[in-house]
Structures are given as C-alpha cells and as structure tokens.
Amino acid sequence: MIMSEILENGQLSKTCLYEKHVALGAKMSPFAGFMMPIQYSSIVEEHNAVRGKVGMFDVSHMGEIFIEGPEAEAFINHIFTNEIRGFEPGKVLYGMMCYPDGGVVDDLLVYREFEPEHFLLVVNAANIAKDHEWILAQAALNPATGKPYDCRIDNASDSWGQIAVQGPDAEKTVVEVLGLKGAAELGFYTFYDAEINGKRLIVSRTGYTGEDGFELYATPEETVRLWDELLAAGVVPCGLGCRDTLRFEAGLPLYGDELSAEISPVMAGLGMFCKYDKDFIGKDALLRQKAEGVARKLVGIEIEDKAIPRAGYPVELEDGTSVGVVTTGYHSISLDRSICFALVDSRFAALETPLWIRIRKRVFPGKVVKKRFYQTNYKK
Amino acid sequence: MSKIMEGLLYSESHEWVKVEDGLAVIGVSDFAQKEMGEITYVDMPEVDDEIGKGETFGALESVKAASDLxxxxxxxxxxxxxxxxxxxxxxxxxxxxxWIIKVRMNDEGELADLMDAAAYKAMIGE
Known part of the structure; x- marks a missing residue:
C-alpha cells in the first residue's frame, strides 16, 4: 500500500510505517518508488532472527488489486499462468502474468476470497501501475465473447498496509501477541478474514523468506497498530536487506532480477506454475519454449571462495568465453557459502557443470548447483 | 561520530596511509567501515603486485555491496x-x-596529495 505521499526529496512514496522506521533509526533507501527500511540493526542479525525465531517486515509497498464480478474467475484464468478453477475459497496461489511472447509482466499471488467470484491479486510494488494498466487492457476483450469481461477491477493499493511476520515462532507470535487464534489452523498458502477494530484484517500463511510465517493485510491505521504491538512484544523489525538474503537462499525469484519481460517462467525454471491445459496469455510462446528449448536458463552457482558473486558479474567458461551473467548473489548468511543465481547459456545449465565467475580482476571456479540453496521450513 | 586518527594521511575515497619504515601502510577509515556495515570479505592483491595511484587494489564486501579500494x-x-x-x-x-596492505612507494611525493586528519574530518562533515 502507499500513502501516495510525495517526499520532498524526490518522487518517492512512503508507507504507513515510514515514521516508525525513521524513529527506529533504520537505514532508509529508495526501493520500487518507496522510501523503505534496508536495515535497522544489521542485515545478519535480522536475517538470523527470521531463521531462528521471528522477525517482521513492512511490506506495505506491495500492491493489492481486487477483481470481482460474474466473469472474474474466467478473466483471471486468462491472464494468470496458474490454474484457479477448482481452487477453493481461502486458498492462495502463486503464478505469473505473461506477455504474449512469454515474457513476464509480474509474478503475483492470487487469493480466492470467501464470496463467489471475488479475488485479490497481490503484486510487486515496482509494478503496481504497470500491472493495473495491463489488467485493465486485457479485461477490455474476452476472446470467447468478443465483449469486455464482466468484472470490476479495483487497484486498492493505497488503502492497504501489510506486515510480514516470518520465522519459526511466527505462529506463536500472531496467536499470542495479536490474538489471531485462527492463524494456528491455517495451512501454508491459505488465509482467513479476521477483524481489527471493526476493519478487515487478512491473515495469510505466506511469505518470502523460506520460513513459516504470515502476511497481515490491514488498513494503514491498523497496520501501524499491529506493528506497535509486535514491536512491544519484542519481534525484531527486519529491513529489505535481509528480505533479499532470505528469499535468495530459499531459491525464490525477484521480479526484475530473475523474472522480467525478457526472462520467462520457462527460462527461470518456474514452469510448474504454468498450467497448459487451459488458455492464458503467453501460453503458446511458453509451450514453444518448452518444446524447442530456451537459449538461456536460470541456474544456481556456487564458487569455492568467500568472494561474492554479485548481480551483473560475468559467468565464463575456463577459456574466458562469456556464457552468462549473475542475477543475484551473496555470501549466504545461513549456509556460509558464496552462491548466486545466474542466467546462463542453456548448454551449460546442467547440475555440476563447471563455470567460472569473474569478480573484479580475478576469476573464481565454481559449479552449477540447485537453486533452492536453503532447506525451507514451511508449514505443511 | 566516527573515529579519526591523528597523524595519518587520508584519501577522498576513505583510505588512510601511515608511513612506517619507508612503507605506506594502507587501510580504510572508521567512517568507511561504518558506512559499509558488517564486512564479510576483504579482496586483497598479492605480494609483488604493482599498483598505481588511484587504481583499485581490492575491495571490501558487506552483505549488500562491494566497495572498491x-x-x-x-x-x-x-x-x-x-x-x-x-x-x-x-x-x-x-x-x-x-591495516590491509603495505606498499613500497615509487614516489613519496605522492603523499602530498593526501589530506591530514583535520582536512579529512572536514570532508566527511563530522
């Protein structure tokens, strides 16, 4: 969500928790058009809090787009790669919206609400305006009827805040600190509607860290209240710095780095989120990519050194031939390994393939490894 | 407020130099390490490498970023x-x-281009 306030020092928005971050002394930085906290204490401490106990993130910058109406399901299934028919109220589904050429508009969550033909789409902050325009444009024509889809599309991003509570103690925290007893009953990728001061509170067992956790959607005012209660209970505030190290270790892609208009789900190894026994925009292109193969694939690479492969560094063969580029890389905090995601020539994408990464003046040997570096701990 | 050591010379890119037994001992300032946050890797040259004034000789890496030295x-x-x-x-x-490296200088006259503690303090605005 956004308060749609423009900061004096630029065209940046603030979330409803902006003042809280400043008061906590967070290191603030622009991200996706918002002034966001990168870290409060240290990225390592915050990362370890989420892996070991519980941490919380302001993710109010994310976008919320509601779609409802008689043809809402048919419409979403037309623009979304995953299959939402037969998926029950209270469930959450991950997938992408693609362009006709298979490139990715965005990756997103689709929530099937408890009222028939009501859905919530949660999209990346950087893509809210683009996604909204894309969705409106696609809704203008139902290829089956030649008419617009019969549904209403409401970009409500400005009206919602969001806090992610993540870590092995997340369930205990939301149940005991926030009194959200229903949270304990939720399976992974499900949600329920609670209330806070008479306002809707969406409690969703989802996240972007590789740990168990919840994402709480509320009005801006109630989001601030929830934040204060969690903080008072000792939940560690965590910035976007460790959000990235956590999601990276868990093998989760970030739009813009591992998915984009140029990087399709097939290239990114996310074909399992595309369902080909239905029609959706981009299906033909993705099927062709699957059948003919793609020129580049996203892989994991580990190097035998503490040097850090970072986004943009070249991936090479032993003779110096460039075969790809790093998209995200760290010296993994939880694993103490120098690992990265890289987009490489598909001929060199098989597990165990030796590859070299150029880091400044030197070249470090490594090999292709599984992208899920860290064993995730989701609620079954 | 970061610590500034008197008697050292400083560069605009936050390295310090201490001249000891005719060698330039080189490190980074307290201000620089604070800006970087937790340093997780120091990329260093090898002994006998030749380095030029103003050229990169390595890097400091934090979780989030690499900063050339x-x-x-x-x-x-x-x-x-x-x-x-x-x-x-x-x-x-x-x-x-x-400290990070020790260098046998080609030209001690180059030291004149560096700042003393007071000038460096003024540059970082503390």
Missing part, C-alpha cells in the same frame, strides 16, 4: 594482512589497527 600511492605490494582473510570483521572492530 583505491590505492592512495603507487608502488609494489610487500605485505597483505592475511588475518583479514579469515576475519574480515576485524576491519569493523578497529579500522585503524587492522
């Missing part, structure tokens, strides 16, 4: 601080105690 003088690397290979966090603990 620029040599304040030209010369030949005679020693690198091996300790930092296994314990890069020592730079955070004491940036002045934990």
């Amino acid at each position: 620029y040599s304040p003088v030209s010369g030949v690397v005679v020693e690198v601080n091996e300790e930092l290979q296994d314990a890069p966090e020592k730079v955070n603990e004491d940036a002045f105690e934990n």
Whole structure:
C-alpha cells in the first residue's frame, strides 16, 4: 500500500510505517518508488532472527488489486499462468502474468476470497501501475465473447498496509501477541478474514523468506497498530536487506532480477506454475519454449571462495568465453557459502557443470548447483 | 561520530596511509567501515603486485555491496594482512589497527596529495 505521499526529496512514496522506521533509526533507501527500511540493526542479525525465531517486515509497498464480478474467475484464468478453477475459497496461489511472447509482466499471488467470484491479486510494488494498466487492457476483450469481461477491477493499493511476520515462532507470535487464534489452523498458502477494530484484517500463511510465517493485510491505521504491538512484544523489525538474503537462499525469484519481460517462467525454471491445459496469455510462446528449448536458463552457482558473486558479474567458461551473467548473489548468511543465481547459456545449465565467475580482476571456479540453496521450513 | 586518527594521511575515497619504515601502510577509515556495515570479505592483491595511484587494489564486501579500494600511492605490494582473510570483521572492530596492505612507494611525493586528519574530518562533515 502507499500513502501516495510525495517526499520532498524526490518522487518517492512512503508507507504507513515510514515514521516508525525513521524513529527506529533504520537505514532508509529508495526501493520500487518507496522510501523503505534496508536495515535497522544489521542485515545478519535480522536475517538470523527470521531463521531462528521471528522477525517482521513492512511490506506495505506491495500492491493489492481486487477483481470481482460474474466473469472474474474466467478473466483471471486468462491472464494468470496458474490454474484457479477448482481452487477453493481461502486458498492462495502463486503464478505469473505473461506477455504474449512469454515474457513476464509480474509474478503475483492470487487469493480466492470467501464470496463467489471475488479475488485479490497481490503484486510487486515496482509494478503496481504497470500491472493495473495491463489488467485493465486485457479485461477490455474476452476472446470467447468478443465483449469486455464482466468484472470490476479495483487497484486498492493505497488503502492497504501489510506486515510480514516470518520465522519459526511466527505462529506463536500472531496467536499470542495479536490474538489471531485462527492463524494456528491455517495451512501454508491459505488465509482467513479476521477483524481489527471493526476493519478487515487478512491473515495469510505466506511469505518470502523460506520460513513459516504470515502476511497481515490491514488498513494503514491498523497496520501501524499491529506493528506497535509486535514491536512491544519484542519481534525484531527486519529491513529489505535481509528480505533479499532470505528469499535468495530459499531459491525464490525477484521480479526484475530473475523474472522480467525478457526472462520467462520457462527460462527461470518456474514452469510448474504454468498450467497448459487451459488458455492464458503467453501460453503458446511458453509451450514453444518448452518444446524447442530456451537459449538461456536460470541456474544456481556456487564458487569455492568467500568472494561474492554479485548481480551483473560475468559467468565464463575456463577459456574466458562469456556464457552468462549473475542475477543475484551473496555470501549466504545461513549456509556460509558464496552462491548466486545466474542466467546462463542453456548448454551449460546442467547440475555440476563447471563455470567460472569473474569478480573484479580475478576469476573464481565454481559449479552449477540447485537453486533452492536453503532447506525451507514451511508449514505443511 | 566516527573515529579519526591523528597523524595519518587520508584519501577522498576513505583510505588512510601511515608511513612506517619507508612503507605506506594502507587501510580504510572508521567512517568507511561504518558506512559499509558488517564486512564479510576483504579482496586483497598479492605480494609483488604493482599498483598505481588511484587504481583499485581490492575491495571490501558487506552483505549488500562491494566497495572498491583505491590505492592512495603507487608502488609494489610487500605485505597483505592475511588475518583479514579469515576475519574480515576485524576491519569493523578497529579500522585503524587492522591495516590491509603495505606498499613500497615509487614516489613519496605522492603523499602530498593526501589530506591530514583535520582536512579529512572536514570532508566527511563530522
């Protein structure tokens, strides 16, 4: 969500928790058009809090787009790669919206609400305006009827805040600190509607860290209240710095780095989120990519050194031939390994393939490894 | 407020130089280590490498970013601080105690281009 306030020092928005971050002394930085906290204490401490106990993130910058109406399901299934028919109220589904050429508009969550033909789409902050325009444009024509889809599309991003509570103690925290007893009953990728001061509170067992956790959607005012209660209970505030190290270790892609208009789900190894026994925009292109193969694939690479492969560094063969580029890389905090995601020539994408990464003046040997570096701990 | 050591010379890119037995001992300032946050890796040159004034001779890496290190003088690397290979966090603990490289200078006259503690203090605005 956004308060749609423009900061004096630029065209940046603030979330409803902006003042809280400043008061906590967070290191603030622009991200996706918002002034966001990168870290409060240290990225390592915050990362370890989420892996070991519980941490919380302001993710109010994310976008919320509601779609409802008689043809809402048919419409979403037309623009979304995953299959939402037969998926029950209270469930959450991950997938992408693609362009006709298979490139990715965005990756997103689709929530099937408890009222028939009501859905919530949660999209990346950087893509809210683009996604909204894309969705409106696609809704203008139902290829089956030649008419617009019969549904209403409401970009409500400005009206919602969001806090992610993540870590092995997340369930205990939301149940005991926030009194959200229903949270304990939720399976992974499900949600329920609670209330806070008479306002809707969406409690969703989802996240972007590789740990168990919840994402709480509320009005801006109630989001601030929830934040204060969690903080008072000792939940560690965590910035976007460790959000990235956590999601990276868990093998989760970030739009813009591992998915984009140029990087399709097939290239990114996310074909399992595309369902080909239905029609959706981009299906033909993705099927062709699957059948003919793609020129580049996203892989994991580990190097035998503490040097850090970072986004943009070249991936090479032993003779110096460039075969790809790093998209995200760290010296993994939880694993103490120098690992990265890289987009490489598909001929060199098989597990165990030796590859070299150029880091400044030197070249470090490594090999292709599984992208899920860290064993995730989701609620079954 | 970061610590500034009197008697050292400083570059605009936040390296310090201490002249000791005719060698330039080079590290980074306390201000620089604070800006970087937790340092997780120090990329160093090898002994006998030739480095030019203003050229990169290595890098400091934090979780989030890599920052190049620029040599304040030209010369030949005679020693690198091996300790930092296994314990890069020592730079955070004491940036002045934990030097990075020692260089045999080609031209001591290059030192005149560096700042003293007062000028460096003014530059970082503290």
